[in-house]
Amino acid sequence: MSTAPPAPEACYHCGETLSATAPRGGVEADVAGILRRFCCEGCAAAAQWIDSADLDDYYRLREAPAGRVGSELPDYAAFDRDAVLAEHSRTVAGGREITVLTDAMRCAACAWLIDRALRRVPGVIDITANAVTGRIRLAWDPDVTRLSPLMARLAALGYRPWLATGEAREEARRRERRRWLLRLGVAGLGAMQAMMLAEALYLDTEQAMSLATRDFFRWLAFLVSTPVVFYSGWPFLEGMWHELRGRQPGMDTLIAGSTLLAYFASLLETVRGGVHVWYDAAVMFVLLLLVARMLEQRARGIASAQVDALARARPALAARERMDACDGAMHVEQVPLGDLQPGDIVRIVPGEAVPADGILLDTASAFDEALLTGESEPVPRRPGEAVLAGSHCRELPARVRLTRTGSDTRLSQLTRLVDRAQADRPRLARATARIASHFVSALLLVAVAVYLGWRLYDPSRALEVTLAVLVVSCPCALALAVPTALTTAHGALARMGVLGLHGDALEALARADCIVFDKTGTLGDGRPVLDGVAVFDPAGIDAGDALRIAAALERDSRHPLARAFAHVGEVPPAEATRLHPGDGLQGCVDGRDWYLGRAGFACQDRDDDGGLWLGDGTVAAARFEVRETPRADAAAALASLRRLGLAVGICSGDAAAPVARFAAALGVDAPLARQSPEHKLAHVRALQADGHVVAMVGDGLNDAPVLAGADVSLAMADGAALAQRAADFVVTSPSLSRIPEAVALARRTRAIVRQNLAWALAYNVLALPLAASGHVTPWMAALGMAVSSLLVTLNALRLARAPRAAPDASAHPATALP
Numbered sequence: 001m002s003t004a005p006p007a008p009e010a011c012y013h014c015g016e017t018l019s020a021t022a023p024r025g026g027v028e029a030d031v032a033g034i035l036r037r038f039c040c041e042g043c044a045a046a047a048q049w050i051d052s053a054d055l056d057d058y059y060r061l062r063e064a065p066a067g068r069v070g071s072e073l074p075d076y077a078a079f080d081r082d083a084v085l086a087e088h089s090r091t092v093a094g095g096r097e098i099t100v101l102t103d104a105m106r107c108a109a110c111a112w113l114i115d116r117a118l119r120r121v122p123g124v125i126d127i128t129a130n131a132v133t134g135r136i137r138l139a140w141d142p143d144v145t146r147l148s149p150l151m152a153r154l155a156a157l158g159y160r161p162w163l164a165t166g167e168a169r170e171e172a173r174r175r176e177r178r179r180w181l182l183r184l185g186v187a188g189l190g191a192m193q194a195m196m197l198a199e200a201l202y203l204d205t206e207q208a209m210s211l212a213t214r215d216f217f218r219w220l221a222f223l224v225s226t227p228v229v230f231y232s233g234w235p236f237l238e239g240m241w242h243e244l245r246g247r248q249p250g251m252d253t254l255i256a257g258s259t260l261l262a263y264f265a266s267l268l269e270t271v272r273g274g275v276h277v278w279y280d281a282a283v284m285f286v287l288l289l290l291v292a293r294m295l296e297q298r299a300r301g302i303a304s305a306q307v308d309a310l311a312r313a314r315p316a317l318a319a320r321e322r323m324d325a326c327d328g329a330m331h332v333e334q335v336p337l338g339d340l341q342p343g344d345i346v347r348i349v350p351g352e353a354v355p356a357d358g359i360l361l362d363t364a365s366a367f368d369e370a371l372l373t374g375e376s377e378p379v380p381r382r383p384g385e386a387v388l389a390g391s392h393c394r395e396l397p398a399r400v401r402l403t404r405t406g407s408d409t410r411l412s413q414l415t416r417l418v419d420r421a422q423a424d425r426p427r428l429a430r431a432t433a434r435i436a437s438h439f440v441s442a443l444l445l446v447a448v449a450v451y452l453g454w455r456l457y458d459p460s461r462a463l464e465v466t467l468a469v470l471v472v473s474c475p476c477a478l479a480l481a482v483p484t485a486l487t488t489a490h491g492a493l494a495r496m497g498v499l500g501l502h503g504d505a506l507e508a509l510a511r512a513d514c515i516v517f518d519k520t521g522t523l524g525d526g527r528p529v530l531d532g533v534a535v536f537d538p539a540g541i542d543a544g545d546a547l548r549i550a551a552a553l554e555r556d557s558r559h560p561l562a563r564a565f566a567h568v569g570e571v572p573p574a575e576a577t578r579l580h581p582g583d584g585l586q587g588c589v590d591g592r593d594w595y596l597g598r599a600g601f602a603c604q605d606r607d608d609d610g611g612l613w614l615g616d617g618t619v620a621a622a623r624f625e626v627r628e629t630p631r632a633d634a635a636a637a638l639a640s641l642r643r644l645g646l647a648v649g650i651c652s653g654d655a656a657a658p659v660a661r662f663a664a665a666l667g668v669d670a671p672l673a674r675q676s677p678e679h680k681l682a683h684v685r686a687l688q689a690d691g692h693v694v695a696m697v698g699d700g701l702n703d704a705p706v707l708a709g710a711d712v713s714l715a716m717a718d719g720a721a722l723a724q725r726a727a728d729f730v731v732t733s734p735s736l737s738r739i740p741e742a743v744a745l746a747r748r749t750r751a752i753v754r755q756n757l758a759w760a761l762a763y764n765v766l767a768l769p770l771a772a773s774g775h776v777t778p779w780m781a782a783l784g785m786a787v788s789s790l791l792v793t794l795n796a797l798r799l800a801r802a803p804r805a806a807p808d809a810s811a812h813p814a815t816a817l818p
Helices: 041-052 057-061 082-088 108-119 147-156 167-203 211-232 234-245 251-272 279-311 410-422 427-457 459-472 476-496 505-511 519-523 543-554 560-565 634-643 656-666 677-689 701-709 721-726 738-772 778-801
Strands: 027-031 034-038 089-092 095-101 124-130 135-140 317-323 330-336 345-348 357-361 365-368 379-381 392-394 398-404 498-500 514-517 529-535 574-580 584-589 592-597 612-615 620-627 647-650 694-698 712-716 729-731
Touching: 027 041, 034 041, 041 057, 041 147, 057 108, 082 089, 082 095, 095 147, 108 124, 108 147, 135 147, 167 211, 167 279, 211 234, 211 251, 211 279, 234 251, 234 279, 251 279, 251 427, 251 459, 279 778, 427 459, 427 738, 459 738, 459 778, 476 498, 476 505, 476 738, 476 778, 498 738, 505 712, 505 738, 514 519, 514 677, 519 656, 529 543, 529 560, 543 560, 543 574, 543 584, 543 592, 543 612, 543 620, 560 620, 634 647, 634 656, 634 738, 647 656, 677 694, 677 701, 694 701, 701 712, 729 738, 738 778
Parallel strands: 514 647, 514 694, 694 712, 712 729
Antiparallel strands: 027 034, 089 095, 095 135, 124 135, 317 330, 317 345, 345 398, 357 398, 365 379, 365 392, 498 729, 529 620, 574 584, 584 592, 592 612, 612 620
């Protein structure tokens, strides 16, 4: 009878499985009189400290183990720097306060342990640990203790702290949200009280209420309405002031003007004992429109959350390795990101963000690149592969040698592109804003005419009807129809790994009927492989020399073919390197001028057969056979584009043979090869001249002119920066399937924008006559206008749930470019 093997023993502190051999399985320590086993000296020391501090109830109460401590803790001296404290902490009574993050706090017992452990340190004023959010708020007296020992104490317990960028921005956003909620609360309470008082006045149809009681109710309504109008309604009053100063009356002018008109007219009637007051209308304006405005802001926040997260993706500090000049030992120090330089080696523990672009060293790990690429699953990386700033380390600790820091990282480049895009207002949004402004001006004239007409017909209702006209026809829905839909769509695109860089790009993408792809680095997987090297005796070099010369010329190139030579060692320096778009590279290596590229450029004595040639411009020295395979999902992506009704083509600078192989594998007819940047642009211009709306997808410097010349363009994120600046979209995901998804989303956005505009116009056309004829009361007008704005916003929010797969547009047959 067989027996099950014993369960593997786990570390008493962090729960990590112990291996059978040293060094993981050999650490033992006495804790509360019992010999316990630990994965490392750090966990053993943490358990012994917890026991000595009489906090061993933690092990009994916890629901999940703490994080692994490790044998070497970072140096947290950087937390004491004035620049770090000024940016991330704030002054409170008796000292300063800071909020740090940790992902090892997994249950309430962890929060309890952190609270008890740090409160024992002299100088700690207050501490709050939240196991749900992973945030630790700490207040301390800098005159008694520095911050770094407190951080070291956290790390020694297995809760490594770090500072996330954007904390000040998030705090400002939370304060603003609390302010809006307070305004909404005041408006809600005031509206309830004002409506009850108004109801009592309305029900007094037989004038049974004494004048004193009536006036008392009116003054009470005035008191409860005043904070609603001037505090809760302040955003509308401020907006009206800005619109009037800019001589561009808009929604806020109508909202605030109607509110003030109802309020001051009611006050005048209260003072002189008139027949009607409209305090209830004033507060209902503010309450309903405040709800609509908050929902609109919430929609925008949801839509742009993925884009805003780019700015918060990097940590504030990094753990950099440093060699001690005295004993030659390697230490780890915490430094601000501004101190990092290319060549530095940083350590990243699981859960932390990569501070800068670099190369993974030592062991394989996995990185969550969801913010950068939209891919939900962690991406495995092997030693020697690139890792990107803003991605999060998963599973195993990592050592990374930095290659790009600061503003040179991919994350910084994408953030700049997004900032530029957010500052760009789409043409359609500008047009609707102009229409709304003219509509407001016309509505003010209509309101004057309505008031004068009702003064002649029924003076007692003139002001009431005018208020209803002003409110019910406020073009809120018209002004929200386009911006809300576009903002939501761009947020959905960012989540799937496509960043929109120009406001009008989404509309152009929806209209596109043909799409042209570059091959190398776009349809290809971007990992070219060197299949063979042939050298020629007259050159006087061997295969190794040829490889080193080619690697020297390609070393600083961003072209995907450069990766085929990345493995070559002992690469000599290249001088005066020049790129000839569409032809190749020229440079001086070891005192000789060399040309690398197609035949005819690198050498005149060979025919162009699709290989990569090295020569002196006249005579061939070597020929490289470079092979690139299509991306795994390229065929499926192109098939989805055809189902959407787009004609698909390939226009590449490569030789005819490899381009033909790619086209055959992907089912593309009549591919174009050996196309210079001018030829690519001419091809797109010819398609446009035939009436086509052309989308171009590329990644290299050679593609920048045609990306700029196409109706809409998409650049791959790992391509050249110039190509990204020329493009309308940057595809941050490595998956080409995001392109048909983006096209499908663009078309849905166009449909929803049209629906929103149709509803907004129909509502205003129908509501204005009803209000002018006296069939709509002011509070009904406010309700109708708020509901109209809400419907437009909710309709736009449907784009946030865009399907990931492109729909099967079976009505569109597969087509090829002419």
